Amino acid sequence: MSDLKITKGTLNLPSAAVRLIGDHPLQITASSNRHLLLEVTGQKGDLQMAGRLGDIAIVDLLSFFNMFRKSGALHCALSGGDKTLFFQNGEIVFATSTFAEEEIGETLYGLGMLDREVLQGARQFASGVMTLGKALIDQGVVTSKDLWAATRSQVETIVFNLFAFQEGSFAFFDTRLEEDQVLSLSMNTQNLIMEGLRRVDERAVYMQKVKSLDAIPVATGKVPNDLDSTSQRMLALVQRGVADARELLRRSGAGEFDTLRLLSQLIERGVVAMEEAPTVKVEGVLGE
Known part of the structure; x- marks a missing residue:
């Protein structure tokens, strides 16, 4: 943030601050020789x-x-x-x-x-x-x-x-x-x-294991006998095919963090592998 200066009693605020404050009146809430805290008046709280x-x-x-x-x-x-x-x-x-x-x-x-x-x-x-x-x-x-x-x-x-x-x-x-x-x-x-x-x-x-939410989870064919029901449902989603890890997170219904945890465990056990998303070649000249 650029330095502000008081010139002839006038403090010019950055445009972003002006947009937030609008034309509401301000009051000095706290000040010293090292700081100045302004507060919009007439607001709730x-x-x-x-x-x-x-x-x-x-x-x-x-x-x-x-x-x-x-x-x-x-x-x-x-x-x-x-x-x-x-x-x-x-x-x-x-x-x-x-x-x-x-x-x-x-x-x-x-x-x-x-x-x-x-x-x-x-x-x-x-x-x-x-x-x-x-x-x-x-x-x-x-x-x-x-x-x-x-x-x-x-x-x-x-x-x-x-x-x-x-x-x-x-x-x-x-x-x-x-x-x-x-x-x-x-x-x-x-x-x-x-x-x-x-x-x-x-x-x-x-x-570190998932690598990217754009990567594609793919079943390796290995299915351990001790997978719990939640991991089995996750594997079933992967086996049916998903566009990428981001879609798997959504379709699991378990929330991002828990789905990442389960996916990471399946990758670690060799049940699922992550493949890079294919690149798409765009025809034509840039700017056309």
Whole structure:
């Protein structure tokens, strides 16, 4: 980020900041001879804390809010998108994300609850008039129970994926959620932290075997007698043929992390091999 200077009492902000703030009035929340913290006035929830990720790790932030039983919203501005985690008495109860792959429709698709054409149709049907979830329920594509389970999976994925970021900025506001927005997650915040850290480490190990989500899983013909039922279903999907590992992750319905783990185990045992995706020759002259 380029340096900012106050010239004749005027501070010129970067265009990106101006687009975010708009014409809302600002107030100085904190200042010293080394920093100046400005806050938009008249918004819901007061700013309690702000800083840069990297100087403060995600795990330390989440542990702090959990230890001191904080309630509010932690907004993280990251490379490629934003995430907001909502706390109630120190526990994460909801989360939102602007990352496309963490949208509820993509979560439902990733869990194998609908296909791409149905998802696109539901998005057009919703078209700003209603939420995508309500549109899918109204169309009979999913049940309320399906949507609740997918939303819980979505929130946990948003949290788990947050641990992969080492840079960005954060701000914590004392914004409260409405009661009907509060989710009961499958694990408390401390367990989410431990699981998130574990997944970052283990996913890197699994990907060493899988190599790429664009690679094609192929059955080798070897079928051990001691495969559990989940591994057998995974192998059956591979035997029927999938375009690539990414499609296998979606069709398994087990979620990305667990599917990568199972696929990695099948590769390690020689049951599945990964082949490079074939290259496609494009005819013609570039630019035509």
